[in-house]
Amino acid sequence: MKIDQDRLRQWVNFLAILSAFGINIWANIAPWKGLTIGEISTTFFPNVLIIPANYAFAIWGLIYLGLISLAIYQVLSTQSNNPRFRQMGYYLAISSLSQIIWVLLFQSQLFTLSVMAMVGILIPLILLYLRLGINLTKLPFLQKWLINFPISIYFAWISVATVINIASALDRANWGGWGISSQVWTAIMMVVSATIAVTVIWQRRDNVYGGVFVWALVAIALRQIEENLTLAVIAGVLAGLLVLIIIGRKAKARRKRI
Template identity: 30%
Template sequence: MSFTTRSQRESLLAWTIVALAIVQVLVMFLPNLGVGQTVAVRAEAVRTPLTPAGWAFAIWAVIYLWSFLYAVYQLLPGQRYDAILAVIRLPSAIVFALNALWVVAAQLTGLSFVTVLIAAAELLLLIVVLFNIQPDAFVLTKRRRAFIHWPFLLFTGWISLALFANISSFLAFINIRLFGLGETGAAAVLLLCACTLCIGVQRQLRGAILYALPVVWGCVAIAAANVQHGPHYWMAALAVLAAAGVAWFTYWTRARSTRLRNSPWRG
């Protein structure tokens, strides 16, 4: 009886993940049905020096596609009782649900305190997912890494930066200056906070390239936007330095991790 119940529960959760992976894409088209405004329009209404150039959001196409591939992979009969998937299924399902909820909230109310809270919860769960995969990351087959690990690296990297951009937009929306700073100064502080978080996560991930890529991509897009819309050249320069810093730390951490794994003195 317990086996049947467990099988049914795992099957239901696996199918729920597939459904939510699709829903998080479909809700983006609600404005086409007259419900709310697109996220792009909402973001433009509260543009700050931490808002990336519009082309940066093309990364969502890759994130959504890879999320769907993960959803299909974990549904396969051979993966039903996989130990790693058993741990990450529930938080990954909640991540997809929160992402869909964030899109709907942004479309209806703009980049508000609600969207900040949702993004923060989403990032926390993404980190939980990654840290549950991380102990086995180096022994997974390439196929399993591609379907289980890599999509969440990309997803987490982007949200790590997007959360702080959301905070910047929310502060602009309610016209509050962070620590009494001007808009550009507040954006610079938030960018440094984002990079500090990314470096902390990257330290635990031991230099994961797919985590760093969306962060670097976003920082470059922030630099481009500050040149185009400001121009805030010093903010653009800071964003470029942030991208370079994250890239360098990723390289250094990855090289150090490789040396430690290959060391004959490793315990």
């Protein structure tokens, strides 16, 4: 019997996204090692200064709202021949499966290996973002909100999470930082992250991607405001600059339409 490749792709993506969602729920409600992901971060990495305040991780609710909406939309029979979903291929499925592996590794406290799984989430998202040309062309309302938005917010948060994951793994491995203080390294990582966000905002007019970085930087500032005022100020200034760039980019786009 000939397999319908479009339907296969739809269901693989659908099931992979729902499976990743289920694993994340399980990991935070009934963690098999007794500690949730947030509790592991608090217990094992109190000295990793780039970890944002706990409330920042609530963004996963929005991420999965978007991803599940995308999963449902793309699995509809009317969308089986949608060329945009054909372009999407199995990238989201690969990212979702890598995320399941990441959860299992992180909860097993295999932090170095968890970085490899995080990269396994990030790379397919980069390729997907580029392949779909997110924000480069005008799209119908549904495709904008059910494809572009979920991918942008997921990609942005995984970009942030990759930096945090690497910093955490290095801390656990007792990396000396080549003699550079953790405060300086944190400032460098925040500046590099903000630079990446600026690049995407400017080249892609992707305010959603930039907004996620603002969210993360504000959460870092709030976490550090009592312990390390300098880092809190740097994070706050970078967040403010990103907001100004987003506003400026939107104003520039509006002037072009007039």
